[in-house]
Amino acid sequence: MTGLDVFNPVSSELNQVETDLLASIDTDLPILEEAATHLIKAGGKRLRPAFALLSAKVFRDDVSYAIPLAVSLELIHMASLVHDDVIDNSELRRGQPTVKSRWGNRLSIYTGNYVLAKSLSLVADYRRRDVIEVMADTSMSICEGEIRQMRSCYDVRQGLKEYLRRIERKTALLISVSCQLGAIISGASYEHMQALKKYGYYLGMAFQITDDILDYVADEDILGKPVGSDIRQGVITLPAIYALRCSPHGMKLAEMLSSPESCASKANEIVDLIVNSDGIDYAYYASNRFAEQALRQLNYLPEVPVKESFYRIADFISGREY
């Protein structure tokens, strides 16, 4: 998956998504166009568009009609990123300066709102109330996830359940919805739609856990941001939750993680303590369990060539292709 060749079945549509994302910023206000274009060009893996298109491909050969949906899903995702950057005070995302760092908080908030409204206007074209409703509900749930994350910072008492609920809203839901809506607009049966929706959900959970692990172990060049940036902001993810409970240094960790000052100043020490507990292994284990549950959903889908991509993505996340 390194070259993302699992997306080959929809590569031409993904190119069109790229073009349409840029074209979606249709304003006569140069600064808004510049900021929104910067946001879009900063890139990302376009996972959500890819999932929507692959899901559509399960049911139809020509999936060009799913491109506006794919664009809309990516825009919702971007709206949440640009607002996160305001809130986290982030200077870099994916190695690029954030909209916030270049244009300030005010413009970032408006750019996010603009992109969110654009997203919902794009799906209006399907003239399907269920599609818009799912999209709007998802935007609301993402907000809930972000608020949960904000509230859980520096909270060393939080458990696995709170963490899972948070990443569900923050990440898994939009990936799940990408699969679900790709299926819905392609006339999938209820059973097939449910299987893809669940696949996306489990895969999204596995994906976010893996992403949270990378904040501890990945190379800064690959990550595009410094290792330990979650810890620096008091964001307690699965490896930390494990270490807080099971590491012999649990008490010390709790003390450090509950203070914004020590999270900022002692981030490296905290990361080392967590990496040296079994927190990373435990998180990989949890991620793998979710990836396996995703794989299981594929049994309910028709035997079509594009299924191969779904298998390989889940395999990759579950670490079998490392």
Add this chain to the structure above:
Amino acid sequence: MTGLDVFNPVSSELNQVETDLLASIDTDLPILEEAATHLIKAGGKRLRPAFALLSAKVFRDDVSYAIPLAVSLELIHMASLVHDDVIDNSELRRGQPTVKSRWGNRLSIYTGNYVLAKSLSLVADYRRRDVIEVMADTSMSICEGEIRQMRSCYDVRQGLKEYLRRIERKTALLISVSCQLGAIISGASYEHMQALKKYGYYLGMAFQITDDILDYVADEDILGKPVGSDIRQGVITLPAIYALRCSPHGMKLAEMLSSPESCASKANEIVDLIVNSDGIDYAYYASNRFAEQALRQLNYLPEVPVKESFYRIADFISGREY
């Protein structure tokens, strides 16, 4: 209009709007519910719901079907207010503490996003692509208006045209859309819909100019915020634009208005200079011209009792009932 009795023809529907606004905040996250409920309860005149309902009433007796639209319009308005408060760093709005001052910036941004998404999900129920499209486009234009306002702060070279374009996006458009959509969902003819849309536009322009005047002349108790709060933030509205060009103190004003420091420290002196120019009269004159244009649109509407309310609102804004 002081008692807003012009809204009597739709008073029972407006009561329902109030109930439905509160019910629209449907989250299991107590802090989000609390912040959003606070935002809604802080009140406001519910002008946009009233215009939508009155417009619907031109064409049908029972306008209960327009209530979700009315709620949706108020939610879009509130989303923009809560984000404005983040950006303006406002502690008070309508004499109440803002969401920002009670819960901080992060939660305010998410509350705004939540309310915006909810707004668009409500109009999805009409299953009309044109309605959703107008709503989403309006959200985008409001963002543009806010960005224009932000960019124009402390800019003493801005002219009438820039000011009018800004208040058009910031205010007139949503009032125009309230009238337009109230008509559209009630099966109005194209001609009637256009008349109401234009009425709302001109009235919205007059309304915002009057609102900008009040920032110079109203009693703090009525305004719910200190007199001169626009000036303090470098927001240059019509009275100031006039004074900058026509007052003998124009040069001195330009110097003071172009510096954030002197806007903050010399706000009272600036307000006095502007009030003592003919800036306020000029702004009233402009507001009246727009209100008259609004009134003229009413000739194109059928003769129904509810027209009386439209006349009286425009009369009130144009100052004939002061």
